[in-house]
Amino acid sequence: MKRTRRLAIAVAIGVLGSLLAACGSDSDGASSSGSGELTKVRFALDWTPNTNHTGLYVAIAKGYFEDAGIDLEVLPYNNSYPDTLIDAGSAEFGIGFQDTTTVAIASGAKVESVMALIQHWATAIGVRADDDDIQSPKDLDGKTYAGFGSQSEGKILQTVIKNDGGTGDFKSVTLGTSAYEALYSGKVDFTVPFMTWEGIEADLRGEPMKYFKYTDYGFPDNYAVTVDGNTDWMADHPDVTKAFVGALQKGYEYAQANPDDAAQILIDQNKDVLTNTDLVMKSQEMLAADYMLDDDGKFGTQTEEQWAALGKYYYDQGLLTDANGDALTEEPDWSTFFTDEYLSS
Numbered sequence: 001m002k003r004t005r006r007l008a009i010a011v012a013i014g015v016l017g018s019l020l021a022a023c024g025s026d027s028d029g030a031s032s033s034g035s036g037e038l039t040k041v042r043f044a045l046d047w048t049p050n051t052n053h054t055g056l057y058v059a060i061a062k063g064y065f066e067d068a069g070i071d072l073e074v075l076p077y078n079n080s081y082p083d084t085l086i087d088a089g090s091a092e093f094g095i096g097f098q099d100t101t102t103v104a105i106a107s108g109a110k111v112e113s114v115m116a117l118i119q120h121w122a123t124a125i126g127v128r129a130d131d132d133d134i135q136s137p138k139d140l141d142g143k144t145y146a147g148f149g150s151q152s153e154g155k156i157l158q159t160v161i162k163n164d165g166g167t168g169d170f171k172s173v174t175l176g177t178s179a180y181e182a183l184y185s186g187k188v189d190f191t192v193p194f195m196t197w198e199g200i201e202a203d204l205r206g207e208p209m210k211y212f213k214y215t216d217y218g219f220p221d222n223y224a225v226t227v228d229g230n231t232d233w234m235a236d237h238p239d240v241t242k243a244f245v246g247a248l249q250k251g252y253e254y255a256q257a258n259p260d261d262a263a264q265i266l267i268d269q270n271k272d273v274l275t276n277t278d279l280v281m282k283s284q285e286m287l288a289a290d291y292m293l294d295d296d297g298k299f300g301t302q303t304e305e306q307w308a309a310l311g312k313y314y315y316d317q318g319l320l321t322d323a324n325g326d327a328l329t330e331e332p333d334w335s336t337f338f339t340d341e342y343l344s345s
Helices: 006-011 014-024 050-060 082-087 098-106 149-164 175-182 195-205 233-234 236-258 259-269 277-290 305-317
Strands: 039-044 070-075 094-095 113-119 125-128 144-147 169-175 209-212 225-230
Touching: 006 125, 039 082, 039 236, 050 070, 050 113, 050 236, 050 259, 050 277, 070 236, 082 094, 082 098, 082 113, 082 225, 094 098, 094 113, 098 225, 098 305, 113 233, 113 236, 125 175, 125 195, 144 149, 144 175, 175 195, 195 209, 195 277, 225 233, 225 236, 233 236, 236 259, 236 277, 259 277
Parallel strands: 039 070, 039 094, 144 169
Antiparallel strands: 094 225, 113 225, 125 209
């Protein structure tokens, strides 16, 4: 759930990918598990289990992967960004994010998004509700932002502030996950919480907040959480890819339609990690109601329009580089960054 480290880590994808590739794996990145006809597929998490992963754990608990002929191995988060593992062939699939996946693919990573788990930005600018000096983003000029160290976050905030009529000039301190405590205590003026986690957590803690959504101020939308796959492996294993995506899609569709039951399944499988059951329940309910379905009520779909809108912003801001770290001089073909071909209708 924590989106706070994503873009900073993405900068290192190329280097880490090379190192991980050197560690070696079997020739096609997957193998027979030895249990009947099941095929081993490795899935990399981006953080400890949370409601971004509910559908995955539903699919595991209900046997959807086994029914699809898949022996799924969940790789716990270990400080390596999932797209790095996927690109290196150390995982066939994993959690991604449109913003950082855009950076990874632009730099040459063999990665493609196969499913959108969250259709929109789940991040927003957050300020304390009792801060009367801040009524809209333009009021953030001269204020102090508690950030997470990525190059893009500052540019995004500047754009939103300028779109609201401000100058985009503010102070910034890098605090990581300590940003939220700093905001609650009044040591900083704003940060960018995940609405479906930190936003709910603030309510449960009795920390009243108000939020400014990026898209309300002319900023492109974003598939906040995706599932990414290794392009070479998927090309070599189209049937297994179709089976995997179908089983995972079924799990997430169940989670969207049955949020409380799905949240309990997630909790039951991760009792040592997910001890705040109210947070998990409310988070899954919010995701199901507001974030998981597209405008036509379908789950998982992606459009070139949305990939291109955010991608062009990153390109225009000079945030996309090639494998050598040089800024791209030509806008990529955004249709190659994602595919819906493996989704079930």
